[in-house]
Amino acid sequence: MKNLLASGGLALLTGVLTSAAFAQSGDTINLADVAELSGSGATVGTNWKNGIDLAVEEINAKGGILGAKIVVTHADTQSNAGIAKAQAQKALDGEPYALLGPGYSGSVKVCAPLAQEAGIAEIMGGEAAELTRAGNKFLFRTSFGQQTSMPKIAKYIAEDMKAKTAAVVWVNNDFGKGGHDTILKEFAARGVKVLADDSTEAGQADFAADALKVKDANPDVVFIYLNEEESARILKELRKADVKAPLVGETTLIGQKVIELAGEAANGALGHVGLTTDAPIPAIKAFRDKFVAKYNYVPDHNGIKGYLALYMIKAATEKMGKLDSKNLAAALHGLTITPEKEPGILMEVTIDENGDLDRQSFLGEVVNGKQVIKEVLPKLKN
Amino acid sequence: MANFVALLIAGLATGALYALAAVGFTLLWQTSQTINFAQGEFVMLPAFFMLAAMHAGLPFWAAILVGLALSMAILGFAFKRLLVDPMLQHGVLPLAIATMALSTFLKESVKTFYSAEASPFPSIAPDSDIRLLGVAVSWQSIAVLGVGIATVVALQFLLNRTRTGRQMQAAAQNPTVARILGVPVERMILYTFLINGALVALTSLLISPIYLAKFSNGDTLGLAAFIAAIVGGFNQIRGAIVGGLLLGVVDNLSAAYVSTQYRGAIPLCLLIVIILFKPNGLLGRAEERTV
Numbered sequence: 001m002k003n004l005l006a007s008g009g010l011a012l013l014t015g016v017l018t019s020a021a022f023a024q025s026g027d028t029i030n031l032a033d034v035a036e037l038s039g040s041g042a043t044v045g046t047n048w049k050n051g052i053d054l055a056v057e058e059i060n061a062k063g064g065i066l067g068a069k070i071v072v073t074h075a076d077t078q079s080n081a082g083i084a085k086a087q088a089q090k091a092l093d094g095e096p097y098a099l100l101g102p103g104y105s106g107s108v109k110v111c112a113p114l115a116q117e118a119g120i121a122e123i124m125g126g127e128a129a130e131l132t133r134a135g136n137k138f139l140f141r142t143s144f145g146q147q148t149s150m151p152k153i154a155k156y157i158a159e160d161m162k163a164k165t166a167a168v169v170w171v172n173n174d175f176g177k178g179g180h181d182t183i184l185k186e187f188a189a190r191g192v193k194v195l196a197d198d199s200t201e202a203g204q205a206d207f208a209a210d211a212l213k214v215k216d217a218n219p220d221v222v223f224i225y226l227n228e229e230e231s232a233r234i235l236k237e238l239r240k241a242d243v244k245a246p247l248v249g250e251t252t253l254i255g256q257k258v259i260e261l262a263g264e265a266a267n268g269a270l271g272h273v274g275l276t277t278d279a280p281i282p283a284i285k286a287f288r289d290k291f292v293a294k295y296n297y298v299p300d301h302n303g304i305k306g307y308l309a310l311y312m313i314k315a316a317t318e319k320m321g322k323l324d325s326k327n328l329a330a331a332l333h334g335l336t337i338t339p340e341k342e343p344g345i346l347m348e349v350t351i352d353e354n355g356d357l358d359r360q361s362f363l364g365e366v367v368n369g370k371q372v373i374k375e376v377l378p379k380l381k382n
Numbered sequence: 383m384a385n386f387v388a389l390l391i392a393g394l395a396t397g398a399l400y401a402l403a404a405v406g407f408t409l410l411w412q413t414s415q416t417i418n419f420a421q422g423e424f425v426m427l428p429a430f431f432m433l434a435a436m437h438a439g440l441p442f443w444a445a446i447l448v449g450l451a452l453s454m455a456i457l458g459f460a461f462k463r464l465l466v467d468p469m470l471q472h473g474v475l476p477l478a479i480a481t482m483a484l485s486t487f488l489k490e491s492v493k494t495f496y497s498a499e500a501s502p503f504p505s506i507a508p509d510s511d512i513r514l515l516g517v518a519v520s521w522q523s524i525a526v527l528g529v530g531i532a533t534v535v536a537l538q539f540l541l542n543r544t545r546t547g548r549q550m551q552a553a554a555q556n557p558t559v560a561r562i563l564g565v566p567v568e569r570m571i572l573y574t575f576l577i578n579g580a581l582v583a584l585t586s587l588l589i590s591p592i593y594l595a596k597f598s599n600g601d602t603l604g605l606a607a608f609i610a611a612i613v614g615g616f617n618q619i620r621g622a623i624v625g626g627l628l629l630g631v632v633d634n635l636s637a638a639y640v641s642t643q644y645r646g647a648i649p650l651c652l653l654i655v656i657i658l659f660k661p662n663g664l665l666g667r668a669e670e671r672t673v
Contacts, residue, residue: 201506240520
């Protein structure tokens with residue numbers, strides 16, 4: 001019995017020591033990804049994960065970061081904030097170099113305090129405005145927050161489209177509510193009257209009534225802010241209901257997955273796009289080709305987000321010149337990464353003190369089942 | 383007014399789908415006192431049979447036939463032989479729980495072996511609209527309503543006007559007497575499972591272009607069909623049809639005129655009212671059981 005206890009204790013001690021050495025080893029960088037690999041956000045999480053895996057493969061093939069190879073583990077949130085929190089805690093208990101994900105803002109909201117408490121940088125895909133307003137110095141975006149994208153869209157609707165009235169269709173979760181509140185404020189500031197304010201549920205399957213409600217309001221423009229699958233469903237219903245007003249949204253309205261799911265109904269939809277594989281930028285086209293060659297489908301913006309997250313970590317680590325998990329967040333703040341120095345970053349990006357990003361963005365339209373970029377919008381601060 | 387008509391048509395189309403799934407609940411209840419909690423997943427699955435057949439290179443029409451055949455074989459025949467028959471000997475409750483487990487198994491299997499993401503699904507109707515009474519109505523809604531009505535009429539014809547149908551009814555109403563009169567009760571019960579297999583395949587074919595083919599589709603649909611069956615009367619096929627249509631219309635009208643936020647609660651309120659004031663459902667009949 002004594003021997004058994006002794007060997008058990010020894011095994012436990014060895015395990016603990018090995019695990020600590022593994023997390024801090026100079027040969028390996030352990031990253032933990034917590035993403036929506038199933039449930040309503042499966043499109044988001046799968047693209048995000050595949051983008052990460054592609055970047056890891058590339059970086060490791062070129063010798064890793066400062067000579068250390070990256071090892072990434074993926075955990076499934078099932079698109080559920082409660083499960084996301086549990087998975088994030090489990091991941092943080094393993095003392096990763098950085099936490100990646102989740103993509104859903106609601107899930108980010110519950111995971112971010114855990115990463116902050118652990119002093120680990122969290123690089124995520126959420127876009128809700130409030131995420132980076134809570135004073136968490138360990139949280140970083142991979143795309144624009146709503147406070148950056150919504151003013152651009154509202155300006156386009158009011159000034160370029162000359163719309164006086166709008167219908168707003170939004171998903172009633174943290175992501176949708178953040179976008180809804182911000183766009184309503186921006187519309188009010190620009191004199192655009194909201195005739196229909198239609199809240200929908202995440203995972204909603206039947207949009208017939210919502211489409212007819214929008215049609216009844218007869219607005220100059222319909223602003224749609226839903227997740228990808230729901231965007232595809234409502235596009236189909238709006239076309240079925242013969243709604244003639246232009247349909248405008250964000251990345252989630254004109255992404256590749258939405259176009260694939262909505263088919264013909266996606267044609268004509270417009271969107272402000274922070275990241276797109278259709279951007280007229282050679283580095284992004286090269287990324288798209290590599291992604292398609294590996295996974296046999298065209299990624300949406302979440303694929304790019306996952307890919308960029310890895311290169312943000314690489315650039316910040318190389319700036320520090322050492323593997324220092326505790327100072328990674330500080331190294332990311334105020335960092336400008338250029339494609340000349342780090343080709344994997346695809347476009348020049350500046351990370352501010354809140355973890356928000358500034359970089360070029362695009363205005364896209366779906367034409368004949370393809371996203372076509374109509375305009376390139378410059379960085380806010382050059 | 384034009385939009386009210388459009389909402390009504392859209393509601394009836396949705397309701398027709400609920401009704402087809404609800405009829406399945408009723409059929410199985412009548413013949414084997416089984417509540418199949420995997421009925422929503424039964425509707426979700428045939429779309430993936432059809433998609434897999436198309437990926438294998440078959441044209442859409444052939445994939446529909448493959449989906450129909452597999453659905454009748456797996457969700458009809460195999461479901462009865464491998465799950466219902468062995469479990470029913472232990473009572474209705476273990477069987478109901480087994481169907482809950484089956485529901486999870488089917489969802490997770492599709493997620494694992496096909497995809498967790500939604501997939502586009504072709505429609506049997508063109509994407510264009512037609513104008514009826516000054517209202518733009520999609521061919522898809524017309525197809526859903528048309529196929530739904532045709533199926534119900536065919537089912538009623540089978541049950542009321544054919545020898546097999548009358549034997550099925552006899553087997554459902556009093557299996558002991560039916561057996562004495564020479565009705566092959568076991569075979570009749572099997573027929574109802576096969577009919578349910580065909581009905582769910584048809585519902586899947588109609589609903590998947592709208593909902594998109596996804597492993598989680600059964601959650602919404604299973605609940606809606608279950609409520610529809612209770613509202614209409616769990617032991618009457620025509621009750622399930624009325625319940626389904628009513629639920630579809632109420633859901634659409636309440637989303638448009640009451641609140642989109644609380645649309646999910648309205649069918650449940652309807653259910654509570656029906657349970658309080660008409661416990662057997664709108665067209666259901668009281669059942670007596672020997673104890």
